Amino acid sequence: LVRIQRNKAAALLRLAARNV
């Protein structure tokens, strides 16, 4: 489940990077 959290965090970072 750490994996899920990590994937989510990574995805949110990517999304944030896109929206800058």
Place this chain on the structure above:
Amino acid sequence: SKPNNQLSAGRPSISNPGMGEPGNFSGNNFMPANGLTMVQNQVLNLIKACPRPEGLNFQDLRNQLQHMPVASIKQAVDFLCNEGHIYSTVDDDHFKSTDAE
């Protein structure tokens, strides 16, 4: 030479009378509404709509998008992952959406 009918766009527009999805898809693959293609939008909407905590699995995605080639679905999933719209959960076949609007 054969007369072309007026709708000579590359792809016939697919109407989905059964789909109660409010987000309207303009039938054109090259006309993104929010930077995504129609396939990507459909995949994203299905993943968003999944209430399960582990997310939607790829098999469900295929079952619900039977008119699409698996390769296109896979491509859309890869793209959405790369962009950060979705992420894989319990394994590489389960996806959840990050967009929490």
